[in-house]
Amino acid sequence: MTNPTAHAARLGLSRAWIEFRHSLRDPQEMGFNAFFTVAVVVVLFFQRDGTVEGTSLPLAAFTLPSVIGMMAGFNGLISTVGTLAVEREDGTLLRCKALPHGMAGYLVGRAVGLSLSGLLSLALIVAAGLILVPSLTGAGLGGWLSVLGFVLLGMAATQPWGAIVGSLARSPQGAAGLTMLTGGVLTAISGIFYPITALAGWMQAVAQVFPLYWLGAGVRSGLLPDSAAAAEIGGSWRPGTAVAVLAAWAVAGFLLAPPILRRMARRESGSAMQARRERAMQRIG
Amino acid sequence: MIEVRDLRMTYGQTNVLKGVDFTVRRGEVIVLLGPNGAGKTTTIEILEGFRMRSGGEVSVLGVDPARGDEAWRARVGVVLQSWRDHGKWKVRDLLHHMGRYYEPYRRPLDTDELVAAVGLGEHADQRISRLSGGQRRRLDVAIGIVGRPELLFLDEPTAGFDPHARRDFHDLMHRLSDLEETTILLTTHDLDEAEKLADRILILNQGAIVADGSADQLARQVAREAQVRWSVGGEHFVHATDDATGFVRGLFAQYGEAVQDLEVRRATLEDTYMAMVMKEER
Numbered sequence: 241m242t243n244p245t246a247h248a249a250r251l252g253l254s255r256a257w258i259e260f261r262h263s264l265r266d267p268q269e270m271g272f273n274a275f276f277t278v279a280v281v282v283v284l285f286f287q288r289d290g291t292v293e294g295t296s297l298p299l300a301a302f303t304l305p306s307v308i309g310m311m312a313g314f315n316g317l318i319s320t321v322g323t324l325a326v327e328r329e330d331g332t333l334l335r336c337k338a339l340p341h342g343m344a345g346y347l348v349g350r351a352v353g354l355s356l357s358g359l360l361s362l363a364l365i366v367a368a369g370l371i372l373v374p375s376l377t378g379a380g381l382g383g384w385l386s387v388l389g390f391v392l393l394g395m396a397a398t399q400p401w402g403a404i405v406g407s408l409a410r411s412p413q414g415a416a417g418l419t420m421l422t423g424g425v426l427t428a429i430s431g432i433f434y435p436i437t438a439l440a441g442w443m444q445a446v447a448q449v450f451p452l453y454w455l456g457a458g459v460r461s462g463l464l465p466d467s468a469a470a471a472e473i474g475g476s477w478r479p480g481t482a483v484a485v486l487a488a489w490a491v492a493g494f495l496l497a498p499p500i501l502r503r504m505a506r507r508e509s510g511s512a513m514q515a516r517r518e519r520a521m522q523r524i525g
Numbered sequence: 526m527i528e529v530r531d532l533r534m535t536y537g538q539t540n541v542l543k544g545v546d547f548t549v550r551r552g553e554v555i556v557l558l559g560p561n562g563a564g565k566t567t568t569i570e571i572l573e574g575f576r577m578r579s580g581g582e583v584s585v586l587g588v589d590p591a592r593g594d595e596a597w598r599a600r601v602g603v604v605l606q607s608w609r610d611h612g613k614w615k616v617r618d619l620l621h622h623m624g625r626y627y628e629p630y631r632r633p634l635d636t637d638e639l640v641a642a643v644g645l646g647e648h649a650d651q652r653i654s655r656l657s658g659g660q661r662r663r664l665d666v667a668i669g670i671v672g673r674p675e676l677l678f679l680d681e682p683t684a685g686f687d688p689h690a691r692r693d694f695h696d697l698m699h700r701l702s703d704l705e706e707t708t709i710l711l712t713t714h715d716l717d718e719a720e721k722l723a724d725r726i727l728i729l730n731q732g733a734i735v736a737d738g739s740a741d742q743l744a745r746q747v748a749r750e751a752q753v754r755w756s757v758g759g760e761h762f763v764h765a766t767d768d769a770t771g772f773v774r775g776l777f778a779q780y781g782e783a784v785q786d787l788e789v790r791r792a793t794l795e796d797t798y799m800a801m802v803m804k805e806e807r
Contacts, residue, residue: 243629244595244596244629244630247626247628247629248626251622251625251626254622255622258614258618258622259613262613262614266613327610330609330610330612331605331609331610332610332611334605334610335605335610335611335623335668337575338573338598338603338605338669339598339623339626339627339672340595340596340598340599340626340627340629340630340672341595341626342598342626345626508575509570509573509575509576510566510570510575510605510606510680511566511567511570511576514606
């Protein structure tokens with residue numbers, strides 16, 4: 241019949257679609273989406289009168305694209321870490337491992353499923369944000385396509401790293417704590433809620449190593465007028481550098497993740513899961 | 526189907542398996558018995574290819590499970606102890622999805638027939654998180670057999686089953702063994718279950734196989750004698766004998782209607798098991 245790996249990849253797609261539909265009916269997940277959308281709207285509302293220093297650009301028009309970039313990165317990193325750590329603990333992964341090509345199906349399903357729910361959260365934020373920052377609707381089709389490109393590239397740059405952290409973590413709580421902290425620190429220095437040029441030089445240098453600044457800058461380059469580039473490092477958008485840095489993270493991640501995932505998968509067994517389950521029970525009880 | 530020679534497993538300083546040997550032939554139902562910590566789960570996980578061994582030779586379906594590829598995986602069924610995975614999935618959807626992974630190799634079992642066969646017909650459209658513990662275990666069994674495995678592994682499949690569910694499970698195992706000629710290796714704590722299901726019982730104790738045979742053979746190895754209990758005039762007696770029938774005949778000839786409370790008891794699997802496990806501990 242068909243090539244079994246390709247067959248499993250297709251099953252991964254159907255798995256992603258089934259789980260995406262589940263998430264649409266999950267009050268917790270939809271509640272989180274609603275909460276985050278409202279939070280973004282509140283931030284934009286309070287920024288409505290401010291402008292980016294040295295320009296006539298409204299602060300809210302700066303923040304919305306930055307938040308889109310940040311969400312793409314967070315979705316890749318934090319959601320991936322969280323689901324992988326949880327699904328190792330609850331036995332989803334072991335269940336898939338017992339099937340022929342089950343791990344391939346699982347990983348395709350997870351990557352696609354997380355991307356779908358990430359895109360949904362982003363769509364909600366964009367829809368709500370545009371009401372408050374109507375000037376961004378002028379970006380044109382080309383601008384929005386480059387936003388989509390940066391969002392997908394950002395997910396590719398962060399998801400494999402999320403998978404690596406999720407594979408190495410001993411418990412979901414530990415994994416979540418570590419990534420939230422890393423994500424928070426990077427957000428603070430990556431010019432998401434305020435232009436990065438207002439920060440100290442060494443912080444700018446650190447931020448430029450990580451994907452988050454470039455994700456924000458990339459999305460901004462798609463949506464903001466060229467005059468807004470004055471608030472960027474060096475006074476220009478540098479989209480080529482943004483693509484290069486994000487691609488470098490993606491390539492490094494996709495090279496590193498498979499052996500780590502394989503090692504993690506090899507260690508999955510009923511008794512390993514049983515041990516984690518007992519630890520989890522102790523946390524709950 | 527399975528060849529195990531001098532299987533060893535060491536965790537740090539502890540020798541969990543100290544040279545396990547056994548063979549399983551096509552179509553056999555083998556029950557692996559043993560006290561907690563005897564190494565049952567370790568053994569079965571090595572055979573499933575989920576755990577690396579420290580030493581010895583293992584062949585499952587002609588392949589070393591440590592190097593089993595996906596085509597090998599498709600011939601092996603594993604019944605896992607589920608916890609709370611796939612909680613949002615419906616029973617039917619998950620079973621159908623899982624079965625499709627086997628399509629490149631062979632036609633999986635029909636989802637609806639399988640759901641009915643494990644007694645989940647009424648719950649086919651229910652979310653898995655809503656199932657009771659026993660219903661979840663039935664689903665675990667269904668997932669283990671959906672790909673028509675040649676060889677099926679089950680680690681304590683009936684833990685937490687009520688007697689009715691247990692009987693259904695035994696029927697299902699008999700059907701698999703008789704109709705599909707599935708070879709089955711399962712572990713259990715339940716001696717009664719071992720006696721009902723097993724063509725052959727392996728007793729694992731302290732990391733080694735201490736007995737290998739049918740329930741009858743094992744019982745005969747330990748005790749050839751039956752115990753006869755009776756009372757005469759309110760006084761109780763016990764006698765062990767090779768020839769229970771002859772002894773009882775003599776009893777009636779001697780005391781006639783005065784014989785009361787007659788009871789003849791052969792060694793049970795439990796006696797055998799206790800004797801074998803105790804012998805090792807001494």
